[in-house]
Amino acid sequence: MxxxxxxxxxxxxxxxxxxxxxxxxxxxxxxxxxxxxxxxxxxxxxxLVALPGLVDLHTHLREPGREDAETVLTGTRAAAAGGFTAVHAMANTDPVADTAGVVEQVWRLGREAGYCDVRPVGAVTAGLQGERLAELGTMADSAAHVRVFSDDGHCVSDAALMRRALEYVKAFGGVIAQHAQEPRLTEGAQMSEGELSGILGLQGWPAVAEEAIIARDVLLAAHTGSRLHICHLSTAGSVEIVRWAKSRGYPVTAEVTPHHLMLTEELIRGYDPVYKVNPPLRSAADVQAVRAGLVDGTIDVVATDHAPHPVEAKDCEWAVAAMGMLGLETALSVVQSTMVDTGLLDWAAVADRMSVRPARIGELADHGRLFEVGTSANVVLVxxxxxxVxxxxxxxxxxxxxxxxxxxxxxxxxxxxxxxxxxxxxxxxxxx
The missing domain is CATH 2.30.40.10 (Urease, subunit C, domain 1)
Structure with a gap:
C-alpha cells in the first residue's frame, strides 16, 4: 500500500x-x-493467532543525537513489523531525555511517524550521571505523560539517591526501572564471569553484580512503598530474589529479554561482537531459570532492549565493540520458539507477558486490552x-x-x- x-x-x-x-x-x-x-x-x-498489540517497555530509538544508529521513524517501523503497537523509548539519547523538552520531542516524533505509540522514558538522574535527580515531576506533567524513569545503561548505584527517586515518583504513581549493575564489580567486564570467561581471557561480569543491586532495591521499594521495575534480569539468582520479594508483596516487577531466553554465553567462543550485550549472555542454567521465572510470573514481561548500533560499532574487535542487540522484529518469534513451541506458555500467556502487563506497568490505557468492545483496536495477527530465516x-x-x-x-x-x-x-x- x-x-x-x-x-x-x-x-x-x-x-x-x-x-x-x-x-x-x-x-x-x-x-x-x-x-x-x-x-x-x-x-x-x-x-492466524490474534493478540493484542504488543507493548515494549524497553526500546532504544536513539533519536535525538544518534540518528546514525536509529531514528524514531525507523525504530517504530521495526516495532510495527514485529507486532508492537507501543514502545517505551529509553532516555540515553543525546541530549539525554531528562527534561520535559526532550521527552516531548521524542513523543512528537512518535506521533509524526505513526507506526506505533511512543512513550518516552525519563532519566532518573540529570545527564544519567547518578549525582542528582532529573526533572521527574515536569516530565510526568508534560505532554509526554512520562511514568517510567530509568538511567538504563547506567545503574543508579547510590542507595540514597535511589531511595529519593522512589519516594518522588510515588506521588504520581511512577515507576523506577533499574539497570541492575554494581559498577564497582563490573569495571572492565566483557562477558559473564565463569569458567568460559577464564578460557577466553575476557574480564568476567559476575552474577552478584546484578543480584546485589536487585536485593538492595527490592528492600528500598518495600521501605518506600513505591514501584520498582527490574530491567533485563538475566541470572538464576536474580529470579530467586524477585520471587522472594513478590512472595512478601513488595511492589516489584521484572523483565527478561528475548535474547536471554534463547542465547547462552557459549556463542562468545567465536569472539563475534554481535553477541556482546549488557547484561551479558549467561549460562544455560540461567536461561532455564529465566524461562521458569517467566512461566510462574516472577518475571512479568518480555522486553526487547532493542539496541541498534551503526556497523562500525560492532564490526570491530570484541574489547572495543558496543554492547547491544536488535530485538523488535524478532521478539515474538523468539518467544514462540522458546516458550510456546516448547509448551511452557500458551498464546494467552504470551499476550499477558508482552501486552497486558507491560501496558499496565507503563500505564498505557489504550493498550493491553483483550479485544474489549469500545476500546482502541490494537492487534497483531501472527x-x-x-x-x-x-x-x-x-x-x-x-x-x-x-x-x-x-x-x-x-x-x-x-x-x-x-x-x-x-x-x-x-x-x-x-x-x-
Missing part, C-alpha cells in the same frame, strides 16, 4: 483469538465493535505455522546488529493495527 488507510473499517475473519477458537473481530472508527461495519475491508485471518538486510531498523542473523525462527507477523489503522498488512509495513 502506498497511502495510509485511516478511516477504513475492518472485519478480521476467523482469527484464533489468543490462540483459542476462531471468531470474527470487528473494527469501526478505530475501536473494537460488536458487529460488522458496512463496507468494511475483510482481512482473512484463518489460521501466522504460527510460518518460519523465516532472519536476514539483517531486510530489517526495518537502520542498524543490522541482530544476533539471530541466519537463524530460522518460527512465526510471522501478517498484520498489525494501531488504533484501527494498519501499520502492517500481508506481512509488509504500510508506507505512511
Amino acid at each position: 502506498s497511502t495510509v488507510d485511516s478511516g477504513i473499517d475492518y472485519v478480521i475473519r476467523g482469527a484464533q483469538v489468543l490462540g483459542d477458537e476462531a471468531r470474527d473481530l470487528y473494527v469501526s472508527g478505530g475501536i473494537w465493535a460488536d458487529g460488522a461495519p458496512r463496507g468494511a475491508r475483510v482481512i482473512d485471518a484463518a489460521g 501466522d504460527p505455522t510460518a518460519s523465516r 532472519i536476514e539483517p538486510a531486510a530489517s526495518q531498523s537502520r542498524s543490522r546488529n541482530t544476533p539471530f542473523a541466519g537463524m530460522k525462527l518460527p512465526g510471522a507477523v501478517i498484520a498489525t493495527l494501531l488504533h484501527g489503522v494498519a501499520t502492517v498488512l500481508d506481512g509488509k509495513v504500510v508506507e505512511r
Whole structure:
C-alpha cells in the first residue's frame, strides 16, 4: 500500500483469538465493535493467532543525537513489523531525555511517524550521571505523560539517591526501572564471569553484580512503598530474589529479554561482537531459570532492549565493540520458539507477558486490552505455522546488529493495527 488507510473499517475473519477458537473481530472508527461495519475491508485471518498489540517497555530509538544508529521513524517501523503497537523509548539519547523538552520531542516524533505509540522514558538522574535527580515531576506533567524513569545503561548505584527517586515518583504513581549493575564489580567486564570467561581471557561480569543491586532495591521499594521495575534480569539468582520479594508483596516487577531466553554465553567462543550485550549472555542454567521465572510470573514481561548500533560499532574487535542487540522484529518469534513451541506458555500467556502487563506497568490505557468492545483496536495477527530465516538486510531498523542473523525462527507477523489503522498488512509495513 502506498497511502495510509485511516478511516477504513475492518472485519478480521476467523482469527484464533489468543490462540483459542476462531471468531470474527470487528473494527469501526478505530475501536473494537460488536458487529460488522458496512463496507468494511475483510482481512482473512484463518489460521492466524490474534493478540493484542504488543507493548515494549524497553526500546532504544536513539533519536535525538544518534540518528546514525536509529531514528524514531525507523525504530517504530521495526516495532510495527514485529507486532508492537507501543514502545517505551529509553532516555540515553543525546541530549539525554531528562527534561520535559526532550521527552516531548521524542513523543512528537512518535506521533509524526505513526507506526506505533511512543512513550518516552525519563532519566532518573540529570545527564544519567547518578549525582542528582532529573526533572521527574515536569516530565510526568508534560505532554509526554512520562511514568517510567530509568538511567538504563547506567545503574543508579547510590542507595540514597535511589531511595529519593522512589519516594518522588510515588506521588504520581511512577515507576523506577533499574539497570541492575554494581559498577564497582563490573569495571572492565566483557562477558559473564565463569569458567568460559577464564578460557577466553575476557574480564568476567559476575552474577552478584546484578543480584546485589536487585536485593538492595527490592528492600528500598518495600521501605518506600513505591514501584520498582527490574530491567533485563538475566541470572538464576536474580529470579530467586524477585520471587522472594513478590512472595512478601513488595511492589516489584521484572523483565527478561528475548535474547536471554534463547542465547547462552557459549556463542562468545567465536569472539563475534554481535553477541556482546549488557547484561551479558549467561549460562544455560540461567536461561532455564529465566524461562521458569517467566512461566510462574516472577518475571512479568518480555522486553526487547532493542539496541541498534551503526556497523562500525560492532564490526570491530570484541574489547572495543558496543554492547547491544536488535530485538523488535524478532521478539515474538523468539518467544514462540522458546516458550510456546516448547509448551511452557500458551498464546494467552504470551499476550499477558508482552501486552497486558507491560501496558499496565507503563500505564498505557489504550493498550493491553483483550479485544474489549469500545476500546482502541490494537492487534497483531501472527501466522504460527510460518518460519523465516532472519536476514539483517531486510530489517526495518537502520542498524543490522541482530544476533539471530541466519537463524530460522518460527512465526510471522501478517498484520498489525494501531488504533484501527494498519501499520502492517500481508506481512509488509504500510508506507505512511
